[in-house]
Amino acid sequence: MARQPIVMANWKMNKLPEDARTYIESVANAITAYPSVEPILAGQDVLLQSMVEAAKGTAVEIGAENVYWKEEGAYTGETSPKVVADLGVQYVIIGHSERRHYFRETDEMVNLKALAALRNGLKPIIAIDEQIQTVSNNEHMHWIVNQVIEALKGVTPEQMTDVVLAFEPTQAIGSGTAMSADMAQKDLYLIRETVSDMFNPEIAEDLRILYGGSVKPENVYEIMRQHDIDGVLVGNSALDPDNFIELVKLTH
């Protein structure tokens, strides 16, 4: 099965409700020329309802940036995956490196959130990071493999069709300098091999794995040429709707 490429914007804590609507209106028409790409926009919780409404009838899909691992209860300030799914949101980013660093999310929390997303009909885009600056190759590989294994604990083979992984080396996020495409390819291959060992080669072959970290129109073509890279997760550059359109066009 050919893996459909994804271009996903992560707006983080940017954009007002009005910006969200105008962004979606301005990209929706332009991207109809590139139907082979799945376009996803992720926004903060308070924007999700207006994003879903603006995206209705277009090819744009909406993602949340985080959810809690419980459906309901006395968890003041948290966001229920059940409510997010009920709004019509399809995807949720789990374990972004900013959540792992600033909000101390552990591998166990990431796993609980991924399972909760799947239980509630949200497709998790589980971020795998790489925080070590100078490490031996073995340590580097172990770090990545371990995160994949911990994140996917308890996920069934059937549920794997709804899972997307995103490799985001911390030093590339927001830095303006992406990891070199061939180095990213090596890490994504390692991730796919890990999934193959955990499940089976068919599940690994069908799994979509994204690269994230300073992707922009200038480097997306080279990144997307790599065999194991099935899409991109984009922060800064994708805040501009024209760049998002360009990224979809160059990924097509």
Ligand code: PEP
């Ligand atoms: C991100 O935060 O997911 C990201 C990839 O950001 P940027 O594109 O700005 O590096």
